[in-house]
Amino acid sequence: MYARLPHYDRTSLTPGIVHIGLGNFHRAHMAVYLDDLFALGLGHDWAILGAGVRAPDAAMRKALKDQDCLSTVIELDPSGKTARRIGAMIDFLPVQNDNAALIAAMSRPEIRIVSLTVTEGGYFINPATGTFDPADPAIVADAPNPHRTAFGAIVAALKARRAMEIPPFTVMSCDNLPGNGHVTRAAVCGLARLSDPALADWIEANVAFPNGMVDRITPATGPRERALAAQFGLADDPVPVTCEPFRQWVVEDHFPQGRPPLEKVGVTFTPHVHAFEMMKIRILNGGHATIAYPGGLMDIEYVHEAMANPLIRGFLDRVEREEIIPYVPPVPETDISAYYGLIVQRFSNPEVADTERRLCLDGSNRQPKFIVPSIRDALAAGGSVAGLALVSALWCRYCYGETDSGAPIAPNDPNWDALQALARQAKADPMVWLSQRTIYGDLADDPRFAHAFTDALTRLWRDGTARVLSAYIAG
Secondary structure (H helix, E strand, O other), rough: OOOOOOOOOOOEEEEEEEEEOOOOOHHHHHHHHHHHHHHHHHOOOEEEEEEEOOOOOHHHHHHHHHOOOOOOEEEOOOOOOOEEEEEEEEOOOOOOOHHHHHHHHOOOOOOOOEEOOOOEEEHEOOOOOEEEEEOHHHHHHHHHHHHOOHHHHHHHHHHHHOOOOOOOEEEEEEEOOOOOOHHHHHHHHHHHHHOOOHHHHHHHHHHHOOEEEEOOOOOOHHHHHHHHHHOOOOOOOOOOEEEOOOOEEEEEEOOOOOOOHOOOOOOEOOOOHHHHHHHHHHHHHHHHHHHHHHHHHHHHHHEEHHOOOOOHHHHHHHHHHHHHHHHOOOOOOOOHHHHHHHHHHHOOOOOOOOHHHHHHHOHHHHHHHHHHHHHHHHHHOOOOOOHHHHHHHHHHHHHHOOOOOEEEEOOOOHHHHHHHHHHHHOOOOOHHHOOOOHHOOHHHOOOHEEEEEEHHHHHHHHOOOOHHHHHHHHO
């Protein structure tokens, strides 16, 4: 078996996009769509210049530069794996503390889009308010002369383009965030306003920040993924990407300086991104959270193994059908029940070998986005929140740092120490956990949710995960 090479002349490509954050998701998603487009002979002036703003990005730069910026993407279809080399990126800019090379590249007139995958937690959002946080230490440090953070570099480049009378690029988030365009706009304009209100006004008036919904399951790279690459003759690639066959990208068509014709390769351009986004975040990401923590507590390693467990699968089905899906608004030309069926199929794919630990990662950032909104909608409608409260209690129990069998759970959240301290107090007093206003807001004040959470956590400690799931499924 050998990996398929790009079906176009890479020497014909010229840059039109700077992309910040060359992690697995970007290389299995946006870069693949562009690779497909280039193979049709279209959009060759939209190649990617890769970039990073964190010190660890330098290692990715070296790995990709050493292989001519080609990325290995292995699709894990149960009917047979395939591999391809993605050639959409033609250079990776130097990773520098002052981001000088990045700012210079974004200032070039041929760059018409700057895109980002900097993770859901990389947008400096205050969890309590859901808005940009000017008090974040990284923002405070960048505010006097923005250039150190990704958003600071964008501000600096937009400032330079304004001075040179070059039209501004479009800023496109490809991260899994509700209203990711609005969130990105808030970060860029919020940071600019701290030092240059006039520049912030100009950005708000002239720069486009389209919203988009992105979807593809891409496990972390480890020994298994490198071994798979070796099977395709790429044993020397240290950073191969594996992914499921499914992918989806839905974007607002708001690109004043033009865009690649990505509708030719399956991208959906629509003004209804929010509907697609809510469906995906509530059903898929909420579903991931639902199966993550019981699997982690029951010492289950892989997601497909969790889906094969009748208790976890039954728990997911009931929570989704009774407490999540009823509050998801209609989506154009989409059968939401069929969409959930596709999600179950995707979660159950054994070839992906996605881990429960990856799904459990960063709950303090993900729970407010993927679970809490469903709780609020269910409460507002007078519906049950017993299952969603149990999801939250399972997360609390997981953060205690020990599975039901007594095995230790290694830290798995940027705020792990604080979470673990609260989880240990909550064993005796569950309401301590709900005191996290940055996560739950005023939900602790709602007796329906507070009672359901307290009951769930108490029973988890008394009976264990399996018995609690069994009781919930039985009603």
